[in-house]
Amino acid sequence: MSTSETSRFVRLRVELVIEVDDADDLTEAALARIADGADMPAEERAHAESAVTEDTAEALAYLVDPFDLVSEVPGIELQQASWSSEQIEYDPDSPEWDLDEDDVDEDDGDEEDAKDLKSAVG
Secondary structure, eight states: OOGGGSOSOOOOOOOOOOOOSOHHHHHHHHHHHHHHOTTSOHHHHHHHHHHHHHOHHHHHHHHOOHHHHHTTOTTOOOOOOOOOOOOOOOOTTSGGGOTTGGGSOTTTOOHHHHHHHHHHHO
């Protein structure tokens, strides 16, 4: 496929698992970010402050901005971004947390090739 036939748009999916060592520091930083948002309406500010105070995952969502992740990358312009956060149970040894799982097309039905690829890479 030539360059002119390919899409100029790329979907970048990133999944992070973050351990919160100090929930109070995280909440404090999120509240400071909300306070810095001078253009935020009072009703929205009150809701945001309540959300980050009650849930560390919400506090993290206020501090992590996809635009910040790509703003310095040359040759791109962020068109759309969405993100969410949630508290989870995490076991790094569980197959559920296999980071390569999204690399395999499940419709292929060719699991042996996927296993061979994982062995060759890892």
